[in-house]
Each structure stands twice: as C-alpha cells, then as structure tokens.
Amino acid sequence: MKVNIVDWHGVATWHWKLASNDGKAGYVDELCGICRVPFDGTCPNCKFPGDDCPLVLGRGCIHNFHVHCILKWLEQEASKGLCPMCRQVFVHDPEDNPHSEEFEYLQQLEDGHRLLREKGETTYEE
Amino acid sequence: MIPLSNEIIKSILPTPTLSNHAYGQYSDIENDLQLLLNWLDPCFPIELPRQEQPQQGNNGGAFEIPTPRVKSAIRSCLKDEPSQFDFVKLYCNSMTSNFALYAPQMLQNLPVMETVNNIYTIQEYYSRYLRYLNLNSLASSLFSRHLKSLFYKYLIPDENSPAFLRSLTEYFNENLFSMDKNTELSKCISILQESGLELEVSSSIVSISIERVKSYILRTCSNIWDKPVLQHINQWMQVELYKYFSIIIKPFSSTTALLHLDDLIRIAHNELVSLRISEIFDIVLNFPTSKVALKELYQCISFLSPISGSGVNGPISNTPITSQTHQRQKLVNKFIEKCHAKLLHSGADTIDIITCYSSTIKSFLIIDPKGVLLDKVVRPIRRYLKTRSDIIPKVVYGLLNDDISSNKLIELAQELKKKPTFINNNNAGEDLDINWVPDPIDALPDFKKGKVSDIIESIISIFDSKSVFVNEFTRLFGEELLSLSNYYFDEIVQKSELLKVRFGENEFTTLDIMLSDITKSKTINETVYQTKVPPNSHLVYHPKILSHMYWPMLDKGVSTEEFNLPTSIQEQFTSYSELYADIPFGHGRYLKMVPSLGLAKLELEIQNETFYFEVCPGEAAIIDLFNGDGNDIQLTLDDICSKTGMTVYLATKYIQPWVKRNVLLEIETNSYKPNTSNHEIKSNSNFSEDSKNMMSSEHHKFARMDKLWPLILGMLTNLGPLSITKIQSFLNITIPKDQLESISSSNLTLKEYLDWCEKEKKLQLQQGLYRLWK
Ligand SMILES: [Zn+2]
Numbered sequence: 001m002k003v004n005i006v007d008w009h010g011v012a013t014w015h016w017k018l019a020s021n022d023g024k025a026g027y028v029d030e031l032c033g034i035c036r037v038p039f040d041g042t043c044p045n046c047k048f049p050g051d052d053c054p055l056v057l058g059r060g061c062i063h064n065f066h067v068h069c070i071l072k073w074l075e076q077e078a079s080k081g082l083c084p085m086c087r088q089v090f091v092h093d094p095e096d097n098p099h100s101e102e103f104e105y106l107q108q109l110e111d112g113h114r115l116l117r118e119k120g121e122t123t124y125e126e
Numbered sequence: 127m128i129p130l131s132n133e134i135i136k137s138i139l140p141t142p143t144l145s146n147h148a149y150g151q152y153s154d155i156e157n158d159l160q161l162l163l164n165w166l167d168p169c170f171p172i173e174l175p176r177q178e179q180p181q182q183g184n185n186g187g188a189f190e191i192p193t194p195r196v197k198s199a200i201r202s203c204l205k206d207e208p209s210q211f212d213f214v215k216l217y218c219n220s221m222t223s224n225f226a227l228y229a230p231q232m233l234q235n236l237p238v239m240e241t242v243n244n245i246y247t248i249q250e251y252y253s254r255y256l257r258y259l260n261l262n263s264l265a266s267s268l269f270s271r272h273l274k275s276l277f278y279k280y281l282i283p284d285e286n287s288p289a290f291l292r293s294l295t296e297y298f299n300e301n302l303f304s305m306d307k308n309t310e311l312s313k314c315i316s317i318l319q320e321s322g323l324e325l326e327v328s329s330s331i332v333s334i335s336i337e338r339v340k341s342y343i344l345r346t347c348s349n350i351w352d353k354p355v356l357q358h359i360n361q362w363m364q365v366e367l368y369k370y371f372s373i374i375i376k377p378f379s380s381t382t383a384l385l386h387l388d389d390l391i392r393i394a395h396n397e398l399v400s401l402r403i404s405e406i407f408d409i410v411l412n413f414p415t416s417k418v419a420l421k422e423l424y425q426c427i428s429f430l431s432p433i434s435g436s437g438v439n440g441p442i443s444n445t446p447i448t449s450q451t452h453q454r455q456k457l458v459n460k461f462i463e464k465c466h467a468k469l470l471h472s473g474a475d476t477i478d479i480i481t482c483y484s485s486t487i488k489s490f491l492i493i494d495p496k497g498v499l500l501d502k503v504v505r506p507i508r509r510y511l512k513t514r515s516d517i518i519p520k521v522v523y524g525l526l527n528d529d530i531s532s533n534k535l536i537e538l539a540q541e542l543k544k545k546p547t548f549i550n551n552n553n554a555g556e557d558l559d560i561n562w563v564p565d566p567i568d569a570l571p572d573f574k575k576g577k578v579s580d581i582i583e584s585i586i587s588i589f590d591s592k593s594v595f596v597n598e599f600t601r602l603f604g605e606e607l608l609s610l611s612n613y614y615f616d617e618i619v620q621k622s623e624l625l626k627v628r629f630g631e632n633e634f635t636t637l638d639i640m641l642s643d644i645t646k647s648k649t650i651n652e653t654v655y656q657t658k659v660p661p662n663s664h665l666v667y668h669p670k671i672l673s674h675m676y677w678p679m680l681d682k683g684v685s686t687e688e689f690n691l692p693t694s695i696q697e698q699f700t701s702y703s704e705l706y707a708d709i710p711f712g713h714g715r716y717l718k719m720v721p722s723l724g725l726a727k728l729e730l731e732i733q734n735e736t737f738y739f740e741v742c743p744g745e746a747a748i749i750d751l752f753n754g755d756g757n758d759i760q761l762t763l764d765d766i767c768s769k770t771g772m773t774v775y776l777a778t779k780y781i782q783p784w785v786k787r788n789v790l791l792e793i794e795t796n797s798y799k800p801n802t803s804n805h806e807i808k809s810n811s812n813f814s815e816d817s818k819n820m821m822s823s824e825h826h827k828f829a830r831m832d833k834l835w836p837l838i839l840g841m842l843t844n845l846g847p848l849s850i851t852k853i854q855s856f857l858n859i860t861i862p863k864d865q866l867e868s869i870s871s872s873n874l875t876l877k878e879y880l881d882w883c884e885k886e887k888k889l890q891l892q893q894g895l896y897r898l899w900k
C-alpha cells in the first residue's frame with residue numbers, strides 16, 4: 001500500500017517570543033505586569049490579539065508589556081520613564097519591534113523622559 | 127280571608143258627600159252595590175268550572191252580560207281610583223280563598239297541555255267580568271299580578287321540586303323542534319307567559335336549545351381544526367334552530383324578546399369555546415394545521431361580551447354563558463394542566479418540548495394577540511425547559527442547521543433569518559417609550575409581550591444569561607472552522623451576523639477573534655506560499671494559526687492529545703514555522719503545533735487502485751506508518767504506539783476506523799497489516815459514525831475543481847448571477863491556462879462541477895443563470 005498525503009490542514013497556535021534576560025533567567029512572566037492579562041491576549045482596550053496589540057520587549061530589564069499598556073504608563077510624568085516592575089530606566093528593544101506609529105511614539109516618550117532626567121541631574125549638580 | 131259582603135263593601139266605599147248628593151245619586155249607593163255584587167256573584171265559582179265552558183264561547187251558563195242598570199251601578203261604585211283599588215283588593219282576597227277550592231285539581235299533576243288549558247279557562251273566566259269593570263290601569267294590573275301569583279303558587283308550590291317545570295321541559299324537549307305541534311306550542315307558551323311563568327318558560331326553552339346546540343357542536347366540531355366551523359354553526363342556528371323559535375314565539379316576542387338569534391349564536395359560540403378549551407392542548411400540538419380552529423376561537427373568545435343591560439333578569443342570565451375573563455382563565459388552566467400531564471415530564475424528548483413551546487407561542491398569539499394568555503401558559507414550560515440539560519445544544523443545532531431533513535427544529539433556523547420582532551435592550555430608557563399602552567388587565571405583573579411572542583427571544587430569555595448559548599455557538603463554529611479544508615467561512619459569518627442581531631454584537635468577541643485568526647491564517651498561508659516556498663516544492667501543509675487564548679476547545683478533549691505526525695508533515699511544519707517567523711505577520715512570534723486537530727486528505731494506492739480519504743490527523747498518522755512501495759508492512763499495537771508516541775488507548779481509537787474501512791486487517795490480536803485486496807475497501811462515508819470526516823467519493827471527484835470555488839464565489843458575489851459561458855470565460859481570464867488544465871485534468875466539465883455545487887446547495891440555477899445559494 002502506498003500512502004500519499006495530498007493535503008494537510010493542520011492547526012497551530014502562535015505565541016510571542018518573550019525577552020528573558022538573554023535566555024538565562026529560567027522564569028518568564030507570562031502576564032503583562034501592568035494589565036495582568038497574558039501577553040498572548042490583549043490589553044484592556046483592544047479586541048484582537050497579535051498585530052493589533054503588539055508586545056514591547058524590555059532591553060534594559062527583562063520585563064515585557066503590551067505596547068498600549070507601557071505607553072499609558074510612560075505618558076504619566078510620575079513614571080519618570082522607569083519600568084513599572086523593576087524601577088530601572090525602561091528602554092525597549094527596537095530590533096524586535098516593527099516600525100509603527102506606536103513604537104515611534106514609545107521612542108519619543110522614552111527620549112522625553114531621558115531628557116527630563118538629564119536636565120534634572122544638571123539642576124541638581126548646580 | 128274575608129268574604130266580600132255588602133257590609134264590607136259599604137264600609138270601604140267613599141262616604142257620600144255633598145257633591146254626590148247634589149247629583150242626586152246618594153240614595154242609589156246601596157242599590158248599586160247590591161246590583162254589582164249580584165252580577166259578580168257567579169264569578170266566585172264554588173263549583174269546578176267545567177273545561178268546556180269557555181271553549182264553547184258565549185254559552186255563558188254562569189256569565190251574564192251586564193244590564194244597563196248593572197253597568198251604571200259599576201260606574202257609580204267604582205267611580206274613582208281609591209274605590210277601584212280597594213275593591214280590587216277585596217276581590218283578590220276572595221279569589222285567593224276561592225282558588226284553594228279548585229286549583230289543586232285543575233293545576234297540579236296533570237299533563238302539561240291539560241294544565242295549560244285549565245289555566246286558560248280560569249284566565250278567561252275572570253277576564254270576562256273584568257272587561258266590564260272598566261278598571262284603571264293600576265287596579266287592573268294589581269288584579270292581574272294577583273292572578274299570576276296565584277297560578278304560580280299552585281303550579282310551582284315547592285321551588286325545590288318543580289314538578290310542573292320538569293314536565294314542561296320534557297314537553298318542550300319533545301315538541302319544540304318539530305313542525306307539527308307549532309300551534310299548540312305557541313298557544314302553550316303564550317298562555318304560560320300570560321300566567322306569570324315567562325321566566326320559567328324562557329329558561330326552559332333556553333336550556334333545551336343550549337342542549338341542542340351543545341350536542342350539535344360536539345357532533346360536528348370535535349377534532350375538526352383545519353376547517354372553519356363558525357359559519358356552519360351560524361347557518362345551522364338560523365336554519366335548523368331559529369326557524370322554530372320564530373314560528374313559535376313570533377306573536378309574543380315583540381315585548382319580551384324571549385330569545386334573539388344573536389343570543390342563540392352567542393350561546394353557540396360559548397359552547398364552541400368550551401369544546402375548544404377541552405381540546406386546547408391537542409390543538410396546539412397540531413399547529414399549524416389547527417390554525418383555522420385557533421382563529422375561530424379568537425373570534426369567539428374576543429367577541430363574547432359579558433352579559434349586560436337588557437339581560438339582568440332576562441332569560442340569558444340563567445344560561446351558562448361565562449364571561450370572557452373566566453373563559454380565558456379556563457383556557458389557560460386547561461392548557462397548563464395538560465402540559466404537565468402530557469409534556470413536562472422526563473419521558474418527553476427535549477426537541478418535542480421545544481417544538482410544542484414554539485407552537486404554543488404561535489397558537490396563543492392567534493387566540494390572544496396581546497400575548498397575555500401566552501405569557502401565562504409558557505411560564506411552566508419555560509421553568510421546565512430550564513431544567514433540561516440538553517436544551518442548549520438542541521436549540522443551537524436547531525438555529526444553525528439549514529437542512530430540513532436533519533433539523534427537527536428547522537423552524538428556529540428559519541426564524542433566525544427573519545427580522546426579530548423584538549430586540550431586548552436592557553437600557554433604562556424603557557419607561558420613556560412614547561407608544562406605551564397599559565398592559566391588559568389580566569396580565570401578570572412582569573408581563574412583557576415581546577419577551578414571549580418572539581420565539582427565539584422567548585427561548586433565549588428562559589436563561590438568565592445569553593452566554594450559555596453564545597458559548598455553544600462559539601464551540602460549534604470553532605469545530606467547524608478547524609475542520610475546514612480551506613480558509614473560507616462565509617456561511618459562518620452569515621450565521622454569526624444573524625446571531626449577533628439576536629444575542630447582541632458584543633457577545634461574540636471570542637468568535638470574532640476566531641474568525642479573524644482564520645482570515646489571518648489565510649493571508650499568512652498565501653504569503654508563505656507566494657513569497658517563500660520554492661515553486662517546485664511539495665509542501666502540502668496549510669495550517670490554521672490560532673490565538674490560543676480564544677479557542678475554547680484548545681485545552682480540552684481531542685486537542686490535548688499528543689502524538690507524532692507523519693515525518694513529512696512534521697518537517698513541513700518546521701520549515702513553515704521558519705518561514706512564518708520571517709514574514710511581518712509572524713514577527714516576534716513562534717508557532718506551536720496542535721497535532722491532533724485538523725484535517726488530512728489522503729490517497730491510498732491499493733492494488734493499482736486509488737482510494738481517497740479525508741481523515742483526522744490521528745488516523746492519518748496511523749495509516750502513514752503502513753506506507754510502503756510493494757511490500758506490505760505489518761505492525762503490532764506496540765510498534766504503532768512507539769512510532770507515533772500514542773498511548774494504547776489513542777492508537778486503538780485511530781486504528782479502528784481503518785479496520786472498519788477494511789484498509790487495515792487485524793491479522794492476529796493487536797497486529798495489523800494493509801488489506802491487499804481492493805474489493806472491500808470502503809472509502810465512502812456510510813460506515814463511520816464520525817462520517818463528517820469522511821469524503822464521499824463525489825466529494826473527492828470534485829476536490830480538485832473545488833479550487834475554483836473561491837473564484838466562482840467572488841465572481842457571483844461581485845457580478846451577480848452568471849451563465850455558465852460567462853463563468854467559463856472569466857475563469858479563462860483569471861487563471862493561467864496550464865493551471866486551469868491541471869485543475870480540470872479529470873475529465874469533468876465545468877458544467878458537472880457547477881451542477882454538483884447546486885446539489886451541495888452552494889449554487890442555485892435559475893433561468894440558465896447560476897447564483898449563490900441564499
Ligand atoms: Zn498589558
């Protein structure tokens with residue numbers, strides 16, 4: 001008997017690749033630290049997961065967020081541009097993220113906070 | 127009893143006055159009285175008046191026409207009202223004592239007609255004298271009332287055992303509806319009416335008529351629900367029943383209006399209503415055949431006006447015409463009682479209960495368009511349905527399946543396609559409805575018409591939350607999506623749009639995400655194949671890539687089975703995953719395979735013959751182990767388990783279908799080998815309970831051509847109905863020639879394919895044009 005597979009309509013699931021501190025940390029949080037929803041789901045304001053509600057991987061620290069969640073956080077001056085989880089300066093990993101308005105805006109927010117910090121330090125030194 | 131005597135009359139007569147004297151009549155008073163009494167004397171018949179007497183006309187053995195002298199005496203004695211009045215009183219008293227002497231013999235225990243004749247004799251006897259007394263109306267009515275009361279007293283001496291009434295009813299019953307006794311009957315009725323028995327006569331006739339009507343209706347209308355009966359009843363009333371009435375009653379009916387035709391018809395309708403109430407449950411079960419009966423019931427029940435006005439003491443007030451409200455209540459009670467006895471118990475099928483529920487809604491809206499009765503009768507059914515564990519899947523299946531032959535609740539599917547008559551919005555604005563009208567008086571406090579009158583809404587509202595249904599829809603659609611052998615799900619979109627109207631747009635978020643997953647998978651698959659896969663590769667892997675948090679079936683049942691797919695597929699998945707990570711849609715993401723879900727299309731070559739199968743991945747993984755050119759492979763269950771990584775349970779589960787198809791033979795216990803004879807191979811779907819995974823041979827025949835379907839679908843959607851020539855030329859334009867040839871390499875013509883699509887209800891052929899099946 002010869003078996004010939006003509007067509008295979010398989011099923012797979014997609015998952016975000018999460019930043020995990022160069023793969024060394026064993027445990028990666030599967031929930032967005034801000035909205036407490038899994039990364040593979042959506043932030044509270046989105047309906048469709050995936051491209052519509054992408055993920056931001058932290059470069060400075062191991063924390064990841066829904067882009068909409070971290071934007072909301074960084075928009076507040078009180079955030080001081082720090083990661084809400086570990087209080088290090090938040091910098092996203094540009095390599096892992098597509099170019100889009102959301103990420104440009106994120107870059108702006110990060111830059112803004114950096115400038116504020118630098119200015120603050122100068123003032124302090126004077 | 128005071129005998130009327132000279133002295134007494136003298137004492138009551140007015141004292142002579144001056145004016146009397148002036149006219150010179152004073153001295154005549156004594157004389158006049160004597161004369162009057164002398165003449166009246168025979169009117170105290172001590173002896174029994176002989177029957178023949180009045181009938182012989184003016185034999186007047188005892189009666190004398192008053193002489194002028196007597197007449198003048200009458201005038202003088204009864205010249206004014208008070209004296210007439212007092213005279214009559216005394217006259218009556220004498221009559222009373224006189225009656226006692228002969229009335230029992232004349233009026234009691236005799237045949238009806240004899241009694242009636244005697245009444246007549248007595249009446250006549252008195253009226254002769256009365257005629258000459260020239261009494262004024264007050265006095266004469268006092269007299270006639272007294273006479274009537276005397277008759278009544280002797281005819282019906284005991285209200286509790288009215289012997290005379292019984293024999294009267296019997297007499298009527300025998301003679302009322304036969305032509306030959308008309309005259310006698312008319313006479314009888316009129317005499318009895320004159321003697322104070324109007325009511326008794328009327329109610330006797332009415333109750334006989336009602337009996338007639340009742341038996342007529344029972345005889346002609348029982349179980350007749352599909353033909354109108356009201357018209358026949360009305361006609362019968364007029365032709366068969368009322369004609370006797372009019373003949374019998376005509377001369378006397380002008381004032382008392384014994385029975386109008388309207389009254390009779392009303393009685394008849396009332397009887398029909400009673401009959402229908404007793405049949406109501408079966409009438410509902412027989413909907414829509416019983417529509418006519420329901421409409422007529424509506425006519426009867428809504429125009430049955432309560433007894434009013436004229437009828438307070440009229441004959442109808444004694445009849446059992448029940449008020450509208452009462453009838454409605456009886457109808458509700460009867461239906462609920464039958465429902466409990468016949469339907470709402472564990473022996474009944476859920477589908478039958480739902481069907482009956484739907485018929486109940488439709489039927490009761492005919493009987494009572496306002497929905498008040500419906501609201502009452504559905505409550506117990508709703509309460510019961512809520513306890514049925516299988517109602518949700520049954521209703522969901524009913525709503526989604528368009529196949530009349532397999533869907534017993536096809537009605538729901540048809541209903542879903544209609545515009546809802548009622549949308550339940552829980553907004554607070556409800557009270558501000560400017561079209562608000564008060565609920566009918568017998569409505570229950572939480573009555574809401576729309577909630578009960580729309581069948582789908584009514585079923586949904588049995589449950590506190592719509593999510594029980596929505597979850598089931600989502601589950602079903604999910605299964606359907608994963609068993610697609612392509613990425614087209616228009617039908618599901620159409621259905622989900624209809625469902626959204628009913629269940630609310632926002633309830634379907636999960637389904638929307640699932641649909642978007644499939645749409646994205648299609649794009650991804652196209653991108654991968656168009657930009658990444660080398661043209662001559664043999665990739666056959668087409669995945670559906672799911673957002674794993676939104677597919678309810680992903681973490682239970684079949685989807686959790688783990689095993690190895692055929693090596694080629696495993697490899698294809700790996701290369702697909704790499705290609706996926708390389709395109710924008712896969713950016714930052716990776717794929718995980720769900721081996722047990724999906725669909726595989728296989729060709730098996732057995733003895734130079736090819737068989738086609740559409741199977742689940744588990745079955746495909748098993749049969750792939752037996753792939754070998756020429757030499758047959760024999761495998762034990764253990765081999766199979768270790769090669770596929772399946773548990774014994776899983777392996778057995780997926781081997782069995784192949785054994786049933788005669789593709790694998792179990793040569794010894796738990797040892798399998800391909801069948802080398804191609805005679806008994808069953809590649810059709812008729813052998814397996816999960817036959818939906820099996821392709822019919824026809825299906826396979828057209829599998830290749832099915833690749834044309836998306837194109838045809840697009841054409842017909844955008845351009846409307848097309849002829850086959852148009853379709854062919856569009857295909858020629860859109861598909862490169864060699865591809866088109868390879869698609870239709872089988873010698874099938876486009877015509878055959880389109881005809882098959884028509885058979886599969888994808889297309890409709892009308893006047894030479896193909897259009898999409900609606
Ligand atoms: Zn978040």
Ligand SMILES: [Zn+2]
Nearest residue numbers: 043046053068
């Ligand atoms: Zn979002």
Ligand SMILES: [Zn+2]
Nearest residue numbers: 061063083086
């Ligand atoms: Zn951090």
